[in-house]
Amino acid sequence: MIDWTRGYDRATLSSDLVAAVIVTVMLIPQSLAYAALAGLPPQVGLYASIVPLLMYAIFGSSRVLAVGPVAVVSLMTATAIGDLAQAGSAAYGTLAITLAFMSGVMLLLMGMLRLGFLANFLSHPVISGFITASALLIAAGQLKVILGVKVEGHNFFELVLGLLRQLSHIHTLTATLGLVTVAFLFWARKSMKPLLQRLGLGPKLADGVAKAAPVAGIAVTALLTWALGWHEQGVRIVGTVPQGLPPLTLPSWDMSILQQLALPALLISVVGFVESVSVGQTLAAKRRQRIVPDRELVALGASNLGAALTGGFPVTGGFARSVVNFDAGAQTPAAGVFTAAGILLAALLLTPALYYVPQAILSATIVVAVLSLVDLRILRSTWVYSRSDFSAVFVTLLVTLAAGVETGLVAGVALSLVLYLYKTSRPHIAEVGLVPGTEHFRNVLRQKVLVSPQLASLRVDESLYFANARVLEDRINALVAERPQLKHVVLQCSAINDIDTSALESLEAIDQRLRDAGISLHLSEVKGPVMDKLQVTDFLQHLSGKVYLSHYQAVTQLAPEFLQSSEIHS
């Protein structure tokens, strides 16, 4: 827990209260919308925004992170349980609770076992591709609600094709309402604040009004629907939302269900953790604060357990709500407690007011929110910077769109690991020569340097381990076969951070083969930790050559004729 209670004064309290009010207003429609996205009744969205907030306030290490339902995790929830039960059924709700429970247990365990580093294996390219694809999947899914059509599709392409086929069957009133709202929300997001400021509002107030635009949109369309009876003309509305406290609930203990949900729960945990930690870190750094990743795991675990026990579904720290909380001036986790109280009040009192809210409007708020997550520039920037990163983005994006969130994520992680291993298995090995007039050695292929026919200097730009040890063997075997005059091979080890058992045996084999061919193997610039390791073995005693502190020293001692007899290689 953070010790933020000490020195908590009236000024801090008022900052926290103001932030809580703003976040509460923003969260009410968002919670409903994400519950719908997950295939759950609207009140579940509210339930998932009460106890989880309290849990995070108790256990979290960020002062401003706001947890609750978020877009990608809601989609992953729908994917995970969509095949196991009918959306909206009681069984479906129990599955969502079970998923939150399992994710909570996993996050808690990962936190207690300090496994937070596992999340590092989700690379930025994979996350980017995954988030963009998820956002497109969500947008395509919501578009059918906005257009008032029924479309079944197992992947993005089927969904889009289905939407195109159904274009003649769209429900005009719903579609008009939905598309106008989407346009209004995009406009509000971009142009409302500047407009209000030009109209004379202060920047803070203008910002607040612009942020309230979704709520205003919902209120206006709900009023219109009530007044004009649009729900009798085929516009689907939210309908009755039960009033009251969140229920106490328990997960399912059915082993076959637990097995089927294990992988999705793990993926939801890791994705949620990555999203939450990156938001938390970004905001903490702005105030020179810090978050503790392993503590975040525990806090998110507790939040999900809280969600599971009070009728919710999987939650995590959300980007939009946390930024709003931060911008609104929240100082301590108390703001989260006050927000929870606000949502609780909404669940107790406000739900009848939600009856006439058109479903298409909730979908419109989701579409606008998720389309800001779509980032296709990463394709261009990785293409320029690194082809292997590009392929990780591209494959994750494509597989997620074509085969769903779980397959996409697993394929992306697997591919990025394979590409990394492939890269390290083909290390850059440069033959180096002396830059005339200096003690520096550079690649013979890049610069004019001095070399000797009797001595070969190799610099390996990678730690030596099993996957690349043989590459060095091959390179040295080739050298020996090419150069009959060769007497010495010197390895410059300045970039070798580790030598594992395979590489050590490989070095022994190289040394043995060189010795058989009348050549000595030397090392230079071996790092301290590597030298420590080598010294517990008998490698250095058996080595045909010596270990030199600097490469220059090695070369001048082994080939004193070097500076005289050597030729310039260009």
Place this chain on the structure above:
Amino acid sequence: MIDWTRGYDRATLSSDLVAAVIVTVMLIPQSLAYAALAGLPPQVGLYASIVPLLMYAIFGSSRVLAVGPVAVVSLMTATAIGDLAQAGSAAYGTLAITLAFMSGVMLLLMGMLRLGFLANFLSHPVISGFITASALLIAAGQLKVILGVKVEGHNFFELVLGLLRQLSHIHTLTATLGLVTVAFLFWARKSMKPLLQRLGLGPKLADGVAKAAPVAGIAVTALLTWALGWHEQGVRIVGTVPQGLPPLTLPSWDMSILQQLALPALLISVVGFVESVSVGQTLAAKRRQRIVPDRELVALGASNLGAALTGGFPVTGGFARSVVNFDAGAQTPAAGVFTAAGILLAALLLTPALYYVPQAILSATIVVAVLSLVDLRILRSTWVYSRSDFSAVFVTLLVTLAAGVETGLVAGVALSLVLYLYKTSRPHIAEVGLVPGTEHFRNVLRQKVLVSPQLASLRVDESLYFANARVLEDRINALVAERPQLKHVVLQCSAINDIDTSALESLEAIDQRLRDAGISLHLSEVKGPVMDKLQVTDFLQHLSGKVYLSHYQAVTQLAPEFLQSSEIHS
């Protein structure tokens, strides 16, 4: 193909012929024994030692490698097809042919796609653990033949327990024969050559006679069995071995069989390739020759296809036979062609002579051969050198013994990759300070160095990539939170061989957060290839600090008061 035909003269011919005779004598019993180990009739072992040798002579890049059945691959063959058909049945033989065919196709494809590097992912610890476990499995399996008992066991421990339970049922004559042979073979291997030399034989002749010991053992026991009628007293003999040319055979095209054999065929291909290449490389280097791994794949592929089309089973380059070939003076692949001719003659003429050979004697030769592969010292040496390599050996060994060759190998490879990724995901990051009176920087925790409260110097001993980028973020976040006076962070990049997209974004995030906190981020000693990559991005333009050629230059420019105001950290 190697151009060894040019300059082929009478001296080379005679060297090759002598080597071929010695290898042929050694191969006949070995081929029978490995066929039995694979669960196949004895003549199959001979067939697998004819055409594959010719194929290798045509396509191989080693001058002395001898291909044919080997112990580990024979065990893997038995494991792969043992569950699919009854050993000794015609279906079993077809499965062995299919396995050789698939392995041949895979090896050929790998060679043509230049995928030889894949074999590098079998680390030395995994290979060691795997070979030792396989040898123990083989020895335990052969022990039941030697003792003349029937034991069923799905793993090593069940086999050993089963053997112990059957001790009262051993067939005394068989067991005596088998154990005496084992003892004789061990003695011959260790002490026969020195004894013969003391008796006045030349070292070359003594060596040849010692190598012929297994053949002599087989001949003597076969004669005794015939003379004393041991086969009528329950000693199992080889029996009728058909005489004649290898048959022309085709693999099965049954899709379900091909699917079931795909993974075993892949594992056999990779293990066989690794064994073959390491033997080939070791021998080639002794004469300053070279082998070409991707060509070896093609040659082994052709050899296995040859085996599949002529009634054989999976083959690879064997250690023992290649060393014998080398030691006996083979100069060119012609020796292999002559050996193939020798085995062909044996298949045509010699098989009736094998009728009375006791099976226990063949098992004894296998046990003695494989026990030389058991290497438990690797457990101790890896324990001292690297705990993660130790666990790779240990897990591979244990899982292979407990769950079989395929599971063991896959578990070993997976574990060693996970351990490597884990290691690189937690890079060594040292805070460095100036060694007084020099321009060198060293770890503040190891040496007395000068540091400044306004400047932090960090050296990262690993390439930056997705799995470790966040570690650097955490480390720098911690630094910033601890040191209110901090103005500059300088990363010494001499050991950073690559920066991927994730790490680049991480560096951008670090820079942004430092800037928000009023701190500048600088880099020093960035390598050429890394600098090339960074220059295509806008990272360097947006960087809050600068890039310095040397770390000393960075520190003296950024903290000119450094040498005066700094404190000695000890």
